Amino acid sequence: MLIVVRALYVTAVLAVSVSTALAYDHLATAQPVPTPEMPRPGYLQSVTDPAFGTPFTRVTDPGGQVLPTASCSPDYCTHRYATSQAWNADQSLLLIVNGCQEACSLFLDGRNFAPVFQRIVPNECEWHPTDAALMICADRNEIYTWAPRTDTKNVVYAPNGYRGFQFGPYKGNPSKDGKRLVVRATNAEGTMVAFAYDIHARMKYPDIDLTKLTGTNSYCSISPSGEYIFCFQEMPDETNESYIFTVRGAQIQHWTGNHRPGHGDMTIDPDGSDVYVGISKADPDKYHVIKRRLRDGKVTDLAPYGEGQHASIRSINRPGWVFLTYTGTYAEITEHPDWAPFYQEVVALRIDGSGEIRRIVQTRAAKHDYWSEAHASPSPDGSQVIWSSNWGQAGDPVADYVAELRWP
Template structure:
């Protein structure tokens, strides 16, 4: 990969910096934990060719491209990426990686080489089982099931004529961290919209929680990491998004009435054993800060100051204590404002303990254009791989997926 004059001139708004020597840039980055780090111009890496990030020193690989990839796997002409930041892209042993956005089905890649392996035509919502590497948990129509992508075997766990239009979230649902429980949103036979917990091991459905009793329209619901609570996001007519937390037995535990405090986030178990929701606040007094909020009592802790963080992911279940953040924004604006978190078009890992310790992972070079061009970084279960999306500096251009390898044996890079 080269840092050519032609490429730099083609992208004046993105990389208004001189091309940097990789070793000098990496040395600079290692001493700038509280400083903005410029992004050198860089040509798009070749498909499936490992490349070294010239600033942070991590190896990363472009894993999608337009058109056929092989083994019946093919991408559309505009984008080809993993589903979302809070959705796990890898299975439990990281042997498989799933691509769903802009692929011609559910497209499964080798979890380490990223070579295309197989395509499945599958509807409904499926998420990886966090413990069983062979299985996904799927919700569709009237059914909850487990499904093995390699063999295409499905085992139906719940099928009831009393409920229809079942959803896993929709879109933002995850199983409990042991894979035993999920939250299912559904329409009951009498027309009521409800959510209920379902235990996959015991094949037990918990009580209906009526969503019609809440203000606004339901956007999504998810089971908590320990499987004891359900977090629902409600959107009001004025655009305010509130969070409501129930026990799986239907008791109302918390109602956070502030808009997105937090939002675009994910849940985990904190060091003290409490369940927390981590994301980006869009309300005072911590507007546009990264915060964590305890499900039990709503206590808020600020983790990172005002900045351009857009999504938070806690899918590294085997590496607790870290949240993986996607940052957008304009580098010129961020570098000029010392009161802001010094990250623009980056993926970073941030400690949840409030210390502010950061490991900088990737410079994405993705210009804000539309939803598809957002980075949506998501780590593998052990945190050694992070998948992220980028239009590589071309507004409206193809949105590729990349994977960065993270070597934690060296200790966190404060950068």
């Protein structure tokens, strides 16, 4: 009897694998999928996800000496964050920063994931979205471009009267064309401000006084079109609110709902509108995945109540999709049939409201701490997704894995 039950289970899993690996699915018909047992892959070992048929590779080795002068922390060795671009523009390099010891950043081959070189980067840099050789950086009172392979720096803007330049911090991205970014800084009067800067035109836009906003600033970022500034504020009661400004500093929106949305990313809709896609933590769509238009705040509900943790649209050259990281457990999800049927899974969701999805891979990321969160982030063309996992064992080392996608 046990053999028959196991055979039926394997058949069901294989059926899901075929349908999801080669075609799209839909939220309305998706069901929770159990997690088959699978040994943790070895470093640089390529395997196939038994639930969804997706090939993937373990790309980091916590505690390992990956280069003669570079080693990884025994606790974790991972990419920066869900909304930080992990690959460069042509996907020839993949950046690993968390857990890389000696304050270094580790650069892997973007296709076979072998370590290539390390660099000391004492400040925050993000990949240039169109120039594969460059990163865009902010530090002290400078905006500059940096070529990691040659370790060469080109200062773009270094004004007097400002200090403590930060790219975001941590959650900032340049505009889709790489021309504009937002910098957070302290001005000559000691006031925290944010301003947009156009690298191409060598033009600074007006300061936004962040001290006049409710709460404390968490970060500011430019929208993909380069026309809006999005600022995220932390409230004393541990909720969050958002402000949207034009690039010239005029406030056009103030979203008071907690994380409505948050833990997300920005993209451009087919109609040309800048939108933020993320997880709401406020009524009437609490714990739904929503899309919100920057210019007027219009909300579109994309996915029902669920365990969505992070949303990433770093697939900047494959518009129309958001890559969602879900947490939770199989038991929890099956007890709530009205929830989104995903747990410890990376799912690509079309953002047009149609409910079309692609189920990519099971993360096997057991809840433990910040570093054990999966933080799935796609490559610019959406053909690869990187995520972090302790392989289902809370407190175990956290490594990075890369799944490969075929788009029908």
